[in-house]
Amino acid sequence: MTDGPPLAEAVDDIADDIATMEIRGAATIARAAADAVAAQARETDADSPEAFRSSMRSAGRRLYDTRPTAVSLPNALRYTLGRMEGDDVETLRDSVLAAATAFTDRLDRAQRDLGRVGANRLRDGDTVMTHCHSTDALACVEHAVEQGKDISAIVKETRPRNQGHITATQLREMGVDVTLVVDSAARRYLDDADHVLVGADSIAADGGVVNKIGTSGLAVNARERGVPIMVAAQTIKLHPDTLTGHTVEIEMRDETEVIDDDDRAEIGEITVENPAFDVTPPRYVDAIVTESGQFPPESIVTLMRELFGESADRPWEEPTSGAAER
Numbered sequence: 001m002t003d004g005p006p007l008a009e010a011v012d013d014i015a016d017d018i019a020t021m022e023i024r025g026a027a028t029i030a031r032a033a034a035d036a037v038a039a040q041a042r043e044t045d046a047d048s049p050e051a052f053r054s055s056m057r058s059a060g061r062r063l064y065d066t067r068p069t070a071v072s073l074p075n076a077l078r079y080t081l082g083r084m085e086g087d088d089v090e091t092l093r094d095s096v097l098a099a100a101t102a103f104t105d106r107l108d109r110a111q112r113d114l115g116r117v118g119a120n121r122l123r124d125g126d127t128v129m130t131h132c133h134s135t136d137a138l139a140c141v142e143h144a145v146e147q148g149k150d151i152s153a154i155v156k157e158t159r160p161r162n163q164g165h166i167t168a169t170q171l172r173e174m175g176v177d178v179t180l181v182v183d184s185a186a187r188r189y190l191d192d193a194d195h196v197l198v199g200a201d202s203i204a205a206d207g208g209v210v211n212k213i214g215t216s217g218l219a220v221n222a223r224e225r226g227v228p229i230m231v232a233a234q235t236i237k238l239h240p241d242t243l244t245g246h247t248v249e250i251e252m253r254d255e256t257e258v259i260d261d262d263d264r265a266e267i268g269e270i271t272v273e274n275p276a277f278d279v280t281p282p283r284y285v286d287a288i289v290t291e292s293g294q295f296p297p298e299s300i301v302t303l304m305r306e307l308f309g310e311s312a313d314r315p316w317e318e319p320t321s322g323a324a325e326r
């Protein structure tokens with residue numbers, strides 16, 4: 001719970017679901033955040049413009065604090081809260097609701113357009129190796145299948161939470177042949193792969209790709225094997241804070257995801273670490289596929305500047321004292 005103006009029930013529920021990973025994956029998190037912002041705008045009983053703005057910021061902070069790595073979450077808040085405009089509560093409310101609708105429409109469009117670009121990199125008969133579960137990555141395969149291409153997949157299970165099982169299920173629904181492998185078998189099976197295809201939680205200004213832990217090791221092995229690495233990431237994955245030198249925070253998750261308490265007690269005193277994400281340096285990435293076309297990682301900064309300018313605002317934060325409220 002957050003101190004401050006009351007939150008709509010949907011905001012608390014969605015924030016809890018993001019924190020516990022009932023809602024997960026960067027694009028899905030962004031959509032849920034926009035839905036939560038809309039719920040707050042609809043349900044707040046704020047009766048003055050100041051109270052309305054404060055209540056929206058409060059919802060924004062509750063959502064922002066759930067998981068730190070996927071920038072799609074703060075970018076969803078930037079889009080929806082950044083377009084809050086008006087001198088009375090009704091106008092403010094309408095502006096937020098319109099922004100939330102526009103944002104989710106853009107998400108759908110971006111994934112469709114990105115899928116079309118990514119599919120062009122896949123040839124008939126190709127095999128992709130996947131890691132984790134990415135809706136952006138799967139959009140590329142789906143579009144290739146719709147083009148009539150025969151695509152197979154080697155799916156890494158992605159310990160500790162086995163998001164590879166979700167990927168395998170969704171690929172089967174598309175009619176793709178799936179071979180599921182444990183993470184440590186990836187290098188062996190890279191010889192059978194034509195592409196490594198992954199998503200991203202954040203992309204830094206230097207082209208570094210933040211994605212599920214294990215992506216960087218996979219990319220290094222793929223480069224050694226000569227298998228191209230393609231990252232499917234709509235532009236809400238671009239992390240504007242990295243333009244000014246900030247690094248992306250890597251989420252550390254609970255140790256019980258790695259080992260349960262009984263097994264741990266049996267082993268004796270050990271340290272358990274559970275980072276959820278890692279950073280793949282740009283030199284291991286061949287292409288970043290976005291809804292605006294494909295980019296070599298080194299040139300992604302140009303797109304980032306176009307979209308965000310030189311700095312990123314944080315409309316969920318309280319204005320500093322003395323600063324005029326927009």
Ligand SMILES: O=C(COP(=O)(O)O)[C@H](O)[C@H](O)COP(=O)(O)O
Pocket residue numbers: 024025026027028070131132133134135136137163198199200201211212232276
């Ligand atoms: O790393 C993950 C999910 O991690 P988690 O399961 O910990 O949320 C996905 O590859 C990206 O979020 C991209 O997904 P999408 O393309 O759907 O945005």
